Amino acid sequence: MKIAFGCDHGGFSLKADILSHLEKRGVEVVDCGTTSEQPADYAPFAKAVALKVQSGEADFGVLICGTGIGISIAANKISGIRCAHVHDTFSAHATREHNDANIVALGSRVVGPGLALDIIDIFLATDFSNEERHQRRIDQITQLEQERL
Numbered sequence: 001m002k003i004a005f006g007c008d009h010g011g012f013s014l015k016a017d018i019l020s021h022l023e024k025r026g027v028e029v030v031d032c033g034t035t036s037e038q039p040a041d042y043a044p045f046a047k048a049v050a051l052k053v054q055s056g057e058a059d060f061g062v063l064i065c066g067t068g069i070g071i072s073i074a075a076n077k078i079s080g081i082r083c084a085h086v087h088d089t090f091s092a093h094a095t096r097e098h099n100d101a102n103i104v105a106l107g108s109r110v111v112g113p114g115l116a117l118d119i120i121d122i123f124l125a126t127d128f129s130n131e132e133r134h135q136r137r138i139d140q141i142t143q144l145e146q147e148r149l
Contacts, residue, residue: 001027001028001059001060001124002027002028002029002030002057002058002059003022003027003028003029003030003058003059003060003061003062003124004029004030004032004048004049004052004053004057004058004060004061004062005018005019005022005029005030005031005032005049005061005062005063006031006032006033006034006045006046006048006049006061006062006063006064006071007033007034007042007045007063007064007065007071007108008034008040008041008042008045008064008065008066008071009034009036009037009038009039009040010042010064010065010066010067010108010109011034011063011064011065011066011071011106011108012034012036012037012108013037013108014064014106014108014111014113014116015064017113017116017117018062018064018116018117018120019031021117021120022120025121027124030052030057030058032045032048032049032052033045033048042063042065042070042071042074043070043071043074045063045071046063046071046072046074046075046078046083047074047075047078049061049062049063049075049103050074050075050077050078050081050083050103051078053080053081053102053103054078054079054080054081059102060102060103060104060123060124061075061083061102061103061104062103062104062105062106062120063075063083063103063104063105063106064105064106064107064108065105065107065108066107066108066109067107067109067110068085068086068087068105068106068107068110068111069085069105069107071105072084072085072103072105075103075105079145080102080142080145081102081103082099082100082101082102082103082138082141083101083102083103083104083105084099084101084103084104084105085105085106085107086104086105086106086119086123087106087107087110087111087115087119088115088119089115089118089119089122092104092118092119092120092122092123092126093122093123093126095123096122096123096126096127096128097126097127097128097129097134098129098134098137099134099137099138100128100134100138101123104119104120104123106119106120
């Protein structure tokens with residue numbers, strides 16, 4: 001499994017914990033930045049991660065900013081991306097099982113390190129259900145994306 005990872009300065013404090021955790025699990029990580037706590041806008045990092053997931057270069061993505069909100073909005077502007085802003089384990093499971101989300105976004109000022117690692121583990125371990133009702137809804141989202149183009 002290969003994960004594309006990105007954060008702005010607000011997510012940098014959580015970055016080392018998550019990258020170390022994924023490495024211990026044997027997960028390959030493509031680090032798309034940022035590399036410090038110096039102020040950095042989140043959109044370029046969201047785009048870099050989303051493009052790696054969109055192209056298939058990465059299986060999933062993890063994004064972090066202060067709240068998780070802005071970076072998830074930015075990632076969802078990329079066609080084919082279903083980025084879920086998650087702050088609990090139930091949502092981490094449900095968004096993979098029901099929405100086939102391919103990127104998870106966290107807020108470092110909302111979620112502590114322990115919960116963040118649990119969310120990521122659950123997100124990566126949960127498969128899409130392939131139930132007709134869920135696939136139908138994903139197809140409707142894809143249709144909205146195509147209409148917008």
